Amino acid sequence: MTIISNYYVRPIEEQDIPFLWEMLYASLHRREGDEPFSIESIHTPGLSKYVEDWGREGDFGYVAVDQQGKRLGSITLRFYTDQNAGYVNAATPEMGMAVTEDARGKGVGTSLLQTALDEVERRGIGAVSLSVDPDNQAIRLYKRLGFVEESLNGTSVTMVRVSKLES
Numbered sequence: 520m521t522i523i524s525n526y527y528v529r530p531i532e533e534q535d536i537p538f539l540w541e542m543l544y545a546s547l548h549r550r551e552g553d554e555p556f557s558i559e560s561i562h563t564p565g566l567s568k569y570v571e572d573w574g575r576e577g578d579f580g581y582v583a584v585d586q587q588g589k590r591l592g593s594i595t596l597r598f599y600t601d602q603n604a605g606y607v608n609a610a611t612p613e614m615g616m617a618v619t620e621d622a623r624g625k626g627v628g629t630s631l632l633q634t635a636l637d638e639v640e641r642r643g644i645g646a647v648s649l650s651v652d653p654d655n656q657a658i659r660l661y662k663r664l665g666f667v668e669e670s671l672n673g674t675s676v677t678m679v680r681v682s683k684l685e686s
Contacts, residue, residue, distance in 0.1 A: 526585045526627065528634045531573070531593065535582050539570045542593045542617035569595065569615050577612070581634050583627045592618030594631040596639070596647065607648045607669070607679060612639075614649040616657070628657065632664055636680070645682055650675045 531539070543561045561567060573595075580595035596612040607613075614635065618628045639647055649666065651658055653676050666678040 526583050526591055526630075528581045528583050528630050531580045531582055531595070533574065535590070535593070536570070536573050538582065538590045539573060539580075539593055539595065542619075543570050543615065545619065546615060546617035568599070569597065569613075579635075579638060581631055583618070583622070583631055590619070591622040592616070592627045592631055594635045596635060607646070607677070610644075611646045611648050611679070612644065614647050616649070628660055629664075632660065636664060640682055643682075646679055647682075648677055648679045650677050652676070 540561060543566060544558060547561075547566075561570075577598040578595070580593060582593045583591040585591055594614065594616040596614050598609065598612045600609050616628060616631060616635075618631070636647070648669070649661065650672075651661065652674055653671070658676070658678075661678050661680075664680070666680040669677045669679045671677075
């Protein structure tokens with residue numbers, strides 16, 4: 520087991536984009552006994568929208584990095600104008616988060632999420648949304664940090680967190 524004691528969270532930089540694709544793949548929740556998803560699945564329109572053309576207006580996010588420079592996880596926030604999974608409205612960015620397998624359960628996800636939520640508050644964004652598989656353990660973290668279940672769409676729960684400014 521790897522112990523992660525020293526890591527920091529920083530804004531996403533252009534050289535992190537390949538890692539964002541890796542984290543998009545890592546975020547695909549697979550039930551026990553299911554076949555792994557093909558790596559090509561992240562390049563379908565329903566998934567590629569989370570990373571494709573990263574850095575457009577409104578995009579923001581963070582990467583957790585250890586003292587050796589190894590990336591441990593990422594969180595992205597992106598605004599959409601079209602109806603799709605997790606879409607709440609054009610004013611509510613959708614959040615995507617993943618942590619590398621060896622960094623899970625060590626507070627990295629909490630740090631990423633708290634950093635992103637602090638920035639949401641700083642920017643005056645009214646709410647954020649995310650989509651998560653109902654069996655994903657991360658739901659506990661999301662609920663702990665104020666997300667509530669809004670709807671169930673197939674195998675995905677849309678959760679929303681209203682900013683403190685709005686509540």
